[in-house]
Amino acid sequence: MATAPEYGEGIDPEHALKYAIQHIAGDRVEIVEGVIVPVTPTWDHENAAAEIRDQINARARELECVIGSGNLDLPNSSNWYVPDLAVAPKALAKGGSALLPDQTLLVVEVTSESNAETDRVVKRRRYAEYGAPLYLLVDRQEETVTLFSGPGHLGYAAADGPHPFGTPVRLPAPFDLTLDTTGL
Template sequence: MSAQPVEPYHDVDPEHALKYAVQHMAGDRAEIIEGVITPMSPSWGHEGAAEDIREQIGARVRALGCRTGSGNVDLPGSPNWYVPDLAVVPAEFFKRDARAVLPDQTLLVVEITSPSNGETDRVTKRRRYAEYGAPLYLLVDRQEGTCTLFSEPGRLGYTRVAGPYPFGTPLALPEPFDLELDTSGF
């Protein structure tokens, strides 16, 4: 008996298949960056910086009817599925257990660099978050010791940049936050 050739799957959407694999097989702390599955394992210092931001913006976030988290962010039509270090999203996403939010559904996305992913956060994610409409992107660069806030997103990137400021320099978060972030603890 001879083996029959296997017909290739013609109806499989490669983007959907890749994102499904990350969601169901790679674990909760994995993301896809330009088609490459990347596991995440942040250090305690990394987590501490995220927690410091969370504590400082918490009251304002709640007043806006939002919550903070580090859930999935989908970039449809691309081979990207991010897990930001912190994102501010409307509370409704937590109530309906959304699988992912889109960048333009966030109020703020925060990425904190690690030695292994610094360039990804500085370049690739910054470009993609702008392209997909994340209104505010805060880059906490622990290797450089700086914070940079990107705003006014467009297809070619963010058109407004505040920073980079050395840690310890207060950073103004614009509306809807309208508060000053103390960066000395990062």
């Protein structure tokens, strides 16, 4: 006679947690190092993201990319991020599934008091580890902007900044444009 499986037997905890986030918790929830975190940006937070979006929008269209805050999966980890902005090729942004950080051209995180250290440390490390080529950190508490590039398993190889708000910040290829950080 067959016996019932033990509770949890055969269940992949990473898959189960990410499934719950996608199908039960709602659109604005992420997992950071195994902790479920609701994403509830304030209007000034949204303004900072909109300032960046407005400045890169035309170039993203030229590159046939989409700008959004869609889900980013970090496979084989207990992380599922909803960045403030990400730029990804339109061809990859179809089908409704999450993208991987290395499928983006740029990821932007804007800090809030509740998540500043997560954006400064944890997400920076994870985005580098998972190959996001450019990570722009808009630190509203410190009033600085830093562009990280050269991703690798030990972090980003280069950091341009931190620059105080108001300092022009150059986004390299494929963007080749300078951000005005005055209105952040």
